[in-house]
Amino acid sequence: MDYSGLHACRTCDLLFELPQLGWHEAAYCPRCDHHVMTERPRHIEYALALAFSGLLLLLCSTAYPFLGFATSGQVESMTLLDSATSLFAYDEKLLGVIVFGLIFAGPVLLLLWLIVLLLLLHYRLPVPGLPYIARLVHFLHSWNMVEVFLIGTLVSVVKISSMASIQLGFAFWAFIGFTLCTIASVAMVDRVRMWKDIGDLMGTANRV
Amino acid sequence: MFDDAEEFFEVENDDAQAVFPPLSAAAAGLQSCLRCSTLAPAGDTQCDVCGRRLFMRRPQSLQLTLAFLLTAVVLYIPANLLPIMDTVEFGQSTSNTIIQGVLLLLHHGSYPTAAIIFVASVLVPVAKIIALLWLSFTVARRSPHNPHERERLYRIVEFVGRWSMVDVFVVALLVALVQVTGILSIAPGPAALAFCGMVVFTMLAADSFDSRLIWDHAFAEGALSHDQPNKPKTINHNEVKSD
Ligand SMILES: [Zn+2]
Ligand SMILES: [Zn+2]
Numbered sequence: 001m002d003y004s005g006l007h008a009c010r011t012c013d014l015l016f017e018l019p020q021l022g023w024h025e026a027a028y029c030p031r032c033d034h035h036v037m038t039e040r041p042r043h044i045e046y047a048l049a050l051a052f053s054g055l056l057l058l059l060c061s062t063a064y065p066f067l068g069f070a071t072s073g074q075v076e077s078m079t080l081l082d083s084a085t086s087l088f089a090y091d092e093k094l095l096g097v098i099v100f101g102l103i104f105a106g107p108v109l110l111l112l113w114l115i116v117l118l119l120l121l122h123y124r125l126p127v128p129g130l131p132y133i134a135r136l137v138h139f140l141h142s143w144n145m146v147e148v149f150l151i152g153t154l155v156s157v158v159k160i161s162s163m164a165s166i167q168l169g170f171a172f173w174a175f176i177g178f179t180l181c182t183i184a185s186v187a188m189v190d191r192v193r194m195w196k197d198i199g200d201l202m203g204t205a206n207r208v
Numbered sequence: 209m210f211d212d213a214e215e216f217f218e219v220e221n222d223d224a225q226a227v228f229p230p231l232s233a234a235a236a237g238l239q240s241c242l243r244c245s246t247l248a249p250a251g252d253t254q255c256d257v258c259g260r261r262l263f264m265r266r267p268q269s270l271q272l273t274l275a276f277l278l279t280a281v282v283l284y285i286p287a288n289l290l291p292i293m294d295t296v297e298f299g300q301s302t303s304n305t306i307i308q309g310v311l312l313l314l315h316h317g318s319y320p321t322a323a324i325i326f327v328a329s330v331l332v333p334v335a336k337i338i339a340l341l342w343l344s345f346t347v348a349r350r351s352p353h354n355p356h357e358r359e360r361l362y363r364i365v366e367f368v369g370r371w372s373m374v375d376v377f378v379v380a381l382l383v384a385l386v387q388v389t390g391i392l393s394i395a396p397g398p399a400a401l402a403f404c405g406m407v408v409f410t411m412l413a414a415d416s417f418d419s420r421l422i423w424d425h426a427f428a429e430g431a432l433s434h435d436q437p438n439k440p441k442t443i444n445h446n447e448v449k450s451d
Contacts, residue, residue, distance in 0.1 A: 003238070003246075003247040006233075006238075006247060007245065007247075007440075008232075008233030008238060008240035008245070008247060010240060010242060010245055011359060011362075011363075011419045011420065011423075012232075012355075012359065012419070012420060012422075012423040013228075013232040013233050013234055013240065013420040013423060013424075014231060014232060014233075014423075015231060015232060015233040015235075015236055015238065016440055017440075018440060019440070019442070021442060025442050025443070026442065026443050027440040027441070027442050028440055028441045028442070028443070029440060030440050030441060031423075032355075032356065032359050032423070033441075034359075034363075036440055067381075067385055068388075069385070069388055076388040077388065078384045078385055078387070078388050082384040082387070082388075083377075083380040083381045083383070083384040083385075084380065085384075086380075086383050086384040086387050087380055087383060087396055089387075090383065090395045090396055092396045092400065092401065094401060095376070095380070095396060095400055095401045095404060098376075098404055099376070099377070099380045102373070102377075103377075131257065131258050131259055132259075134258065135243070135258060135259065135260075138243060145370050145373055148370050148371055148373050148374055148377065149377045151324070151371075151374050152373075152374045152375075152376075152377030152378045152380075152381060153377070153381060155321050155324055155325065155374065155378050156377075156378050156381040156382050156385065158318055158320075158321045159313070159318070159321060159378065159382065160382065160385055160386070162316055162318070163392070191244075191245070192244075192245050195243075195244030195245065195246065195257055195258060198244075198257060198258075199244070199246060199256075199257040202257070204256045204257045205246065205256075205257060
């Protein structure tokens, strides 16, 4: 049986026919209004460019001062990764590992695997590991909290600015750029569209 | 969220006796994959496209949700009673809980920051736990009422989940930031890890809840008309730029 035209809403399980969507057109569930999918022209290429920029900006932001303090004429500064590693100094190892994972390891892996996935989709290469890479991207995306960390940075700056004058380093601006690129890149890739492409490429779609 | 939480618990699929409402994929004998939305006939155990385990409804959805919620509630207590930061200034140490931190910010006149921390760290976690408890309760009672409102509530809970993490990041940043000054030092308190755990467990709880259960009972009790339009609404977001 061919189910290719049918779609079940993932939040209310209503079965309906999904029409062929035009560019920039989005479909919503007729019952619960949940977003079903959006078609964007050249979304793979845009997402690829954004993911590349995001990865570069993140790597930049680890190499330069993130936030600095002006104390007695000298500027002392911290890097992005200090916010995870300084927790180890206070023996909060588990918390340090979680923070490191959420602000650095997770986003780096997400962007790296997203780039690999998008390249494979762009060149239409049905390598056997493709679904596994997509699953990994899916998982990393669901635990991605970079924008939350950005708000945390702003709150910290406000909190500390009553004590000393804070200097926003180059890495701070790079991190804002990285956050915007990552959000935009991930938002460009539609979940349903991506898996339809993978299913078609691997020859697993509608095998029944 | 944690896509395969139930796979760690080795639970049985108990869909066999369930009766599904008309117009749902389940009633048509189709399972929709929660990861890739591919449809598969009932009885298939694994998705052809993405390899995810298939089921009509998430097995033991309510039990898992409640188990994760209970863990979150237990962690919420130390997260609020223990200090989240210890500040050492001129040899004098002061410990602050989350609430004390908010009061201190209010005292200094930084109202927006106090509001962010209060909403993200105190209000949202409690609201999230109560909302999920209530949703589970209505589903367990097979309530047919207000499926649209409950669905919206669930979506809000799912969306705000990660934002409670903001306080954990603030602690991590302040510890590192203050360390470079030398005059003052801030140490992370035991509440930070408890709070982090609480956020993670409420996220797992929200993810374990199968929102399709809300609609199953609404349908079964006739609260929804059966003549729903089965054409999706489409909106063109970019008429001008389309090529
Ligand atoms: Zn729906
Ligand atoms: Zn699947």
